[in-house]
Amino acid sequence: MKFIDTHHDQWHTITGEDGPMVTLTPAPFSLLTLMQWHAVRAHWPEGMPVGVSIGNDDEIESLAADLSRLSLVALHFPKWVDGRAYSQARLLRSRYRFQGEVRATGEVLVDMMPLLKRTGFDAVVLRGDQIRADAERAMSFFPGHYQGDVEDNHPVFARS
Template sequence: MKFIDKSRDRWHTVSGEDGPMVTLTPAPYSLLTLQQWHGARSQWPQEMPVGVLLPNDADVEDLADDLPRLALVVLHFPKWVDGRAYSQARLLRSRYRYTGEVRATGEALVDMMPLLKRTGFDSVVLRTDQSLDAAERALGFFRGHYQGDVHEHRPLFARPPGEALAPAEDFVQAGSAI
C-alpha cells in the first residue's frame, strides 16, 4: 500500500474561477471529476496519464469503457462508516480487470487498511489525524482470511485435496487465534 502525501502528490485536480467545469487543456497527471472526464475524453491524448475522481454514489460501469485509458481512479469515503468505495474497488479489480492505481481518499482510517488492501486499493490518502506508522502496522495484522479477495481468489487456509493443513500454531499471531 502506498501512502500519499498530498503536498508531494504529482496528481492535481483541475478547476478554475468558474468552478470545476472550466475548458480543459490536457496535461499529464490531471485528476478530473467524472463530469469533467466525460466532457474531455474525446480530445484527451491516449498516451497522457489521466485520473478520475469517482464519487461513491456513482456506478463503476460509467467508467468501464474508459478504464484502459485511466492511470488512476480515486474512490472517496465521505464517512468511515460508508463502505460503498470498497465495493467500487472490488468491481474495478474483479469485474473490469482494472490494472491502474486505485486510491482511497476522505475518511480513510488506520482501521480500514486491511480491507482496503483486500478489496483492491493500491494507495491511500490518510485522514490528517491518522498515523502513518499505525497504518503500516495495520497492514500486517492478519496473515490469512477465510474468504478470497481480489489478490488471492482462494482463501489462504484452503488446501488442495490430500494436502495437510498447517499446524494450528501457524495461524496464531500476537497471542490470538485467527
C-alpha cells in the same frame, strides 16, 4: 500500499473559482472529476496519464469503456462508516481487471487498511489526524483470511 502525501503528489485536480472546471486543457497527471472526464475524454491525447475521481454514489460501470485509458481511479469515502467505495474497488479489480492505481480518499482511517488492501486499493490518502506508521502496522494485523480477495480468489485456510 502506497501512502500519498498530498503536498508532494504528482496528480493535480483542475478547479476554477466556482469549483471543478468543465472545460480544460489536457495536461499529464490530471485528476479529473467524472463530469470533467466525460466532457474531455473524446479529445484526451492517447498515452497522456489521466485519472478520474468519483464519488461513492457514482456507478463504476460509467468508466468501464475508458479504464484502459486511465492510470488512476480515486474512490472517495465521505464517511468512514460508508463502505460503498470498497465495492467500487472490488468491481474495478475483479470484474473490469483494472491495472492502474486505485486510491482511497476522504475519511480514510488506519482501521480500514486491511479491508482496503483486500478489496483492491493500492494507494491511500489518510485523513489528516491519522498516523502513517500506525496504518503500516495495521496492514500486518491479519496474516491470512478464510475468504479470497481481489489478489487471490482462493482462501488461505481451505478445507481439505
